[in-house]
Amino acid sequence: MGRVKTRISAVLPTLLAALLALPLVVVGPPLPADAAVSRGAFESCLLGSVNAERTARGIAPVEMADDMVDAVRDWSEWMRFNTFEHMPDSLRRSILPDTWTTYGENIAWNSNSGLADCSTIHEMWMGSSGHRANILNPSFRHLAVGTFVDGSGWWATQLFFDATNYPATCDGTFCDDDGATFEPAIEKVAAAGFTQGCNPPTNDRFCPDDRVTRGEMAAFLTRALGLPSGLSPDFTDDNGSVFEDSIERIAAAGITQGCNPPDNTRFCPDAPMTRGQMAAFLTRAFDLPSAQGIDFADDDRSMFEEAIQSLAAAGITYGCNPPDNTRFCPDDYVTRGQMAAFLARAFGL
Secondary structure (H helix, E strand, O other): OEEEEEEOOOOOOOOOOOOOOOOOOOOOOOOOOOOOOOHHHHHHHHHHHHHHHHHHOOOOOOEEOHHHHHHHHHHHHHHHHOOOOOOOHHHHHHHOOOOEEEEEEEEEEEOOOOOOOOHHHHHHHHOOHHHHHHHOOOOOOEEEEEEEEEOOEEEEEEEEEEEOOOOOOOOOOOOOOOOOOOHHHHHHHHHOOOOOOOOOOOOOOOOOOOEOEHHHHHHHHHHHHOOOOOOOOOOOOOOOOOOHHHHHHHHHOOOOOOOOOOOOOOOOOOOEOEHHHHHHHHHHHOOOOOOOOOOOOOOOOOOOHHHHHHHHHOOOOOOOOOOOOOOOOOOOEOEHHHHHHHHHHHOOO
């Protein structure tokens, strides 16, 4: 099940309702447990699919407008909780650079939150003349892609444009973490070689607000600890995963046992990692001793309480509700920005 709309000029098709006034963006629920890929990977896939179509026809590829991704993501999220509709002109003009000369906008929705990649939505767009015209328009040189996903499925927005004197220079290693709370930690773990980014092969974005999957966590720790290959449990669900080698290495090092105790025949590489699970991984990775750390009010019934206490005693975590930090939020999912902070503290960066 899915829906798409397109806009190539300022004239909307008659099927579109009148554009709404500039809305307040609503904060929605986190990435669902059944989402097979992160938003950053999904957006990178959509960019790659566009450029594959353009290259095949001798059209110059477009470049990702990294500084606009968050704003376009916000629009995809707004559609989820309000109306499936194009951006109002006032919002679009606030997103585009002042020197823009032309633009095009594609939006889409697919009800399957478990899509393994972006091909379904890309094919929906290519199957519509208006969307395809945007994708193959040689006048466009830049593209901002933003998505949102929850139990209702994937919501996607593409904003194509051309502008003079663009893009602006990014501040630091990545273009999407400028001014973010965790930017210093992200820069430190990038400099240490713990991460390359979230949108290969370009890797100029870190996606600090995306959730960390168990597979990504395996890669973080493998790079950070320089783990060697070795004999490990033969998990049944990581064959073909880009993180398979990292998963095998952290298993051989005893950092993970699996995700389905007591059998532990699976690793669940695409499942998001909770803060409690992260505490267990880091406690094993750094061989932290049992110790009494901060007395968090919300971990008494958690199976990860001992690991959480060890992590707090080592100064790797302070809590989840600053400045009081009386809670750890063991069941909340870990973002990539938070993971950078945990690793920076753990390694004293």
